[in-house]
Each structure stands twice: as C-alpha cells, then as structure tokens.
Amino acid sequence: MDMNGTAYATTLDRTLDGGFDAARIDAESIEELERIGSDKWTRHPGCIGAFIAEMDYGLAPCVAEAIEQATxxxxxxxxxxxxxxxxxxxxxxxxxxxxxxxxxxxxxxxxxxxxxxxxxxxxxxxxxxxxxxxxxxxxxxxxxxxxxxxxxxxxxxxxxxxxxxxxxxxxxxxxxxxxxxxxxxxxxxxxxxxxxxxxxxxxxxxxxxxxxxxxxxxxxxxxxxxxxxxxxxxxxxxxxxxxxxxxxxxxxxxxxxxxxxxxxxxxxxxxxxxxxxxxxxxxxxxxxxxxxxxxxxxxxGGAWFDGVLRYIERNIALVNEEMRTRFSRVRYVPPQGTYIAWLDFSPLGLDDPAGYFLEKAGVALTDGRECGECGAGCVRMNFAMPYPLLGECFDRMHAALEADGLV
Ligand SMILES: Cc1ncc(COP(=O)(O)O)c(C=O)c1O
The missing domain is CATH 3.40.640.10 (Type I PLP-dependent aspartate aminotransferase-like (Major domain))
Incomplete structure (x- = not known):
C-alpha cells in the first residue's frame, strides 16, 4: 500500500487503539463469518455459532503482521x-x-x-x-x-x-x-x-x-x-x-x-x-x-485486547438484559469474566435445550450435559460474536419459545 497521508493516518489510529475496530465487527454478517471458515461457523451451516470457544473479532494487527512476516x-x-x-x-x-x-x-x-x-x-x-x-x-x-x-x-x-x-x-x-x-x-x-x-x-x-x-x-x-x-x-x-x-x-x-x-x-x-x-x-x-x-x-496486543474486552462487556450487558426481561424464567447467574454464559432452561421444561435451539432457532449452543451431570436442561453459550448477531440469537431463541408457548 502507498504510504500516502490517509494510510499513515489509519496506521496511526490503529496503533492508538490497538487496531480493534468495533464498527467493522458490528457489520460482520453470518455469510462473511462462514467464509472465514472456522469450525464455529461451518459445523452447522446457516446457524449462529455460539458453541465452541472462539471469538469473531479477527486478529490483532500486531499478530497478523508477525505471522505474515514469519511466513x-x-x-x-x-x-x-x-x-x-x-x-x-x-x-x-x-x-x-x-x-x-x-x-x-x-x-x-x-x-x-x-x-x-x-x-x-x-x-x-x-x-x-x-x-x-x-x-x-x-x-x-x-x-x-x-x-x-x-x-x-x-x-x-x-x-x-x-x-x-x-x-x-x-x-x-x-x-x-x-x-x-x-x-x-x-x-x-x-x-x-x-x-x-x-x-x-x-x-x-x-x-x-x-x-x-x-x-x-x-x-x-x-x-x-x-x-x-x-x-x-x-x-x-x-x-x-x-x-x-x-x-x-x-x-x-x-x-x-x-x-x-x-x-x-x-x-x-x-x-x-x-x-x-x-x-x-x-x-x-x-x-x-x-x-x-x-x-x-x-x-x-494489550491495547487490542482491551478493545475486545470492552466489546465483550457490551455483549454481556445484552445477555444480562435479555435474561432479566424476555428470558426471565431461565435460571441464570451473570458471569464475572470469560465470554461464556451458562443458561439453565430446566424451569421451562426443556430436557435438551441445545438440540431444541439448533433445530427450532438455528442457534448452535453446547449441550450442558457435556459439562457434567448437573448440566441437564442447560446450555453453554459463547457470546463473543458481533453484537447485532447476539441480538439476533436471542430474537430467534425467543421466537422459538414463543411459538411453542414456553414464554
Ligand atoms: C477453560 C479452558 N481451558 C482450555 C481450553 C482449551 O485450550 P487449548 O486449545 O489451549 O487446549 C479452553 C477452550 O475453550 C477452555 O475454555
């Protein structure tokens, strides 16, 4: 790329915030994420990947650069x-x-x-x-x-x-x-x-x-x-x-x-x-x-990661709000860290909520039973995805429950 004034300014901005670009992540679509080719977005085509612990926030520029130089x-x-x-x-x-x-x-x-x-x-x-x-x-x-x-x-x-x-x-x-x-x-x-x-x-x-x-x-x-x-x-x-x-x-x-x-x-x-x-x-x-x-x-990568954490904190605020309002019957303890939430759907009478939401909402979650005997009726949700897709996740899950008269 030419080192013209604009490119230099972009580089400078990226250095200041570590290159974490929340607006670009907000605009990411399911199709784009599938094209990247991660397990999270290819295992269940067309579904929102919220199971395996990967984030959808790309690479820190300093990491991408180091890998490019090494190759x-x-x-x-x-x-x-x-x-x-x-x-x-x-x-x-x-x-x-x-x-x-x-x-x-x-x-x-x-x-x-x-x-x-x-x-x-x-x-x-x-x-x-x-x-x-x-x-x-x-x-x-x-x-x-x-x-x-x-x-x-x-x-x-x-x-x-x-x-x-x-x-x-x-x-x-x-x-x-x-x-x-x-x-x-x-x-x-x-x-x-x-x-x-x-x-x-x-x-x-x-x-x-x-x-x-x-x-x-x-x-x-x-x-x-x-x-x-x-x-x-x-x-x-x-x-x-x-x-x-x-x-x-x-x-x-x-x-x-x-x-x-x-x-x-x-x-x-x-x-x-x-x-x-x-x-x-x-x-x-x-x-x-x-x-x-x-x-x-x-x-x-410290500054880039700090951007990630701010984004994750915005996402967890949405998870907390959804659990408090539309999903208030779900048993839930707000996390203090990680990008994973534990949602207990047993009060709604769902034995296999992971299977239910995969089939009826196109949302791929981890079956809580894989996390131990106490996990029956629960799912593990990875919420490190673009904020708008997280909103869509909850819309889809709520619509499925509503259609079945469960909320
Ligand atoms: C708590 C915990 N430990 C370990 C791992 C796996 O890490 P690694 O790929 O380094 O084995 C994960 C991945 O999700 C994890 O959440």
Whole structure:
C-alpha cells in the first residue's frame, strides 16, 4: 500500500487503539463469518455459532503482521530454543497485568492447555487415582482424565443468590477419601466465576491438609470484567506456588488456538524437573508459528485486547438484559469474566435445550450435559460474536419459545 497521508493516518489510529475496530465487527454478517471458515461457523451451516470457544473479532494487527512476516521469511520449521525463550519472556511480562512477577525460566511452551492437562494427569496424578472437577466444567476436564486411567469426581458448584460457590464440604470429603488432585479453572468456563483470594486460600488450606496438587487453568485470565480481579493461584504465596501446576495461553484472548502454543508455568521445582525429563515431546509439538503469534500478542496486543474486552462487556450487558426481561424464567447467574454464559432452561421444561435451539432457532449452543451431570436442561453459550448477531440469537431463541408457548 502507498504510504500516502490517509494510510499513515489509519496506521496511526490503529496503533492508538490497538487496531480493534468495533464498527467493522458490528457489520460482520453470518455469510462473511462462514467464509472465514472456522469450525464455529461451518459445523452447522446457516446457524449462529455460539458453541465452541472462539471469538469473531479477527486478529490483532500486531499478530497478523508477525505471522505474515514469519511466513514471508519461511520461519515454519520445528520450534527453536530462541522462540521458546521469547514465549517465556513475553508470557512473564503479560503476567505483570495480574501483579505476578514470575521467572521466565519456569515457563515452558506446550501446544495447548489440554496437552498440559494431559501431562499433569499422566505424570502427577497418575493412573489409578482420581481428580476433583467442579461442575459445570469445561468439557474435556471430564472426558480426558479417563483416557489416563484417572477417575473424575464431579462436585457441582453451589448457586448462591447472584453467585456461585465451591462446595468445600464435598471437596474436603473427596480429599479425605484419597483424591489428591483438583482442577481449578479461573475464570471458570462455563459459569464465568472469577475466584476470590479468600476462596483460593481456603482451597489451598485443604490442599495442604490432604497433600493435593492443583491444575490451574488460567486461559481466560484476561477476560475479567470491571469490578473483578484475576489472581493467579500460584502467585498468592510460596505454598500455592508449590501446589499449582499452571497453564495459560494467548489462544483465547487473541483467538489463535489453531496456532498451537500455550504455556505451563511450573512454580514447583519438582514439576520443572519432571517436565524437562518427561515432557520434551509435548514441548517439541508446539508450533513455531504459534510461538511467533503468541510473542507478538503478549508483547504488542494489550491495547487490542482491551478493545475486545470492552466489546465483550457490551455483549454481556445484552445477555444480562435479555435474561432479566424476555428470558426471565431461565435460571441464570451473570458471569464475572470469560465470554461464556451458562443458561439453565430446566424451569421451562426443556430436557435438551441445545438440540431444541439448533433445530427450532438455528442457534448452535453446547449441550450442558457435556459439562457434567448437573448440566441437564442447560446450555453453554459463547457470546463473543458481533453484537447485532447476539441480538439476533436471542430474537430467534425467543421466537422459538414463543411459538411453542414456553414464554
Ligand atoms: C477453560 C479452558 N481451558 C482450555 C481450553 C482449551 O485450550 P487449548 O486449545 O489451549 O487446549 C479452553 C477452550 O475453550 C477452555 O475454555
């Protein structure tokens, strides 16, 4: 492009706001989103994709540019040590957002958070043991442990007024019964809970009493709404640092999960030794292009992400308003973070609301039963879509319910 005055001005504006363009996103149509070709918009053609956790907000310009430059110079070989170090350095710098000063030497690359979870199950929990999973849960937390011979103990979260609480009594019973591992998802997909410091300290007390290790999935950390704060579990004190096996990624906040580069933050030195001995193969599968995209995102994407978060906060205000008005019979606790809402349609007598809305409204949601036994009658909704399409989602869902006399 010619570097004429207009182009320069555009570049300057984009630098100031990180290039996040809410007006362009508002104008995005279903057809355009389908043309991009994501799983979210191609699995159920013609339907609004609100199931898989991807956002429809394009790429941060700094990430797109880094990927273009890398492909132009052909930097697509196996991940080299300098990029591993860059991922660690930039991830550590990003953690300063949460007032966590972490040594980059304990941060290692891994293709995705689930691979980190698999290493945790294989090497730390080990076959024949069990892990607590608070439910409703991110679906693979329930299915993957079984692949490693690990039993899942589902412990439903308790609904308390306008919030969710851990059932600490049930958690303690599981630990007292011999379970030595816990899955912490903070912020919690799919209920959007942001844990408080007190809750994490109470969990840490129990973990200390029963010698429990905690897989801390902090992939949604950047998505915390105003009034809430993300506290990395391992950052609290020396004890939590020893209990935690943390994994995070830029893949949700920058919508780059297909580039395959997440991170483990191994604040327990034994875990780091184990990782260097037994997880080299996992690390090697991390994609170089993902390391490049991730480094660009962490180093230069903060302003773009802040634009995303403002957009998400506008969307959640709409979800909250719809639940308060047209969907007031749906049981709902407003999330405090993430871009996911948990909607309980059981008061309307719907057994399979995901199937119902796919068929009758052309809206593709996640079946709550995949998130645990407590999810019958519920759906998980990804609302990180263009604002007008979110409005259309609710119009379609409401029209279906109205036609069936359910509202
Ligand atoms: C809580 C949580 N953890 C992990 C993942 C998957 O991350 P990855 O693609 O890095 O395995 C997701 C994706 O939606 C998620 O919501």
């Amino acid at each position: 132009a110079r052909g930097a697509l070989g196996y991940i080299p040590d300098p990029w591993k170090r860059e991922v660690a350095r930039s991830c550590a710098a990003w953690q300063l957002r949460y007032d966590w000063t972490v040594n980059p030497a304990v941060i290692r690359p891994v293709p995705d958070v689930l691979e980190a979870f698999e290493v945790f199950l294989r090497e730390i929990v080990r076959s024949g043991n069990a892990i607590v999973v608070p439910t409703p849960a991110y679906m693979p937390f329930l299915s993957v442990p079984r692949l490693y011979g690990v039993d899942v103990i589902e412990i439903p979260m308790l609904r308390a007024g306008d919030g969710w609480l851990f059932d600490f009594d049930a958690i303690e019973r599981a630990f007292a019964g011999g379970c030595r591992a816990f899955t912490l998802c903070n912020p919690h997909n799919p209920i959007g809970k942001v844990l408080t410091l007190d809750e994490m300290l109470r969990l840490s007390d129990l973990a200390a009493k029963y010698d429990v290790r905690i897989f801390s999935d902090e992939i949604h950390a950047p998505f915390v709404y105003q009034g809430y704060r993300h506290v990395p579990f391992a950052s609290i004190d020396e004890r939590t640092a020893m209990q935690a096996f943390t994994s995070t990624s830029a893949s949700k906040s920058f919508n780059i999960p297909g580039t395959k580069c997440a991170q483990v933050i191994l604040t327990n030195p034994d875990d780091l030794d184990m990782w260097m001995r037994n997880a080299e193969w996992s690390e090697h599968q991390t994609a170089t292009i993902g390391a490049i995209a991730t480094t660009a995102a962490y180093d230069g």
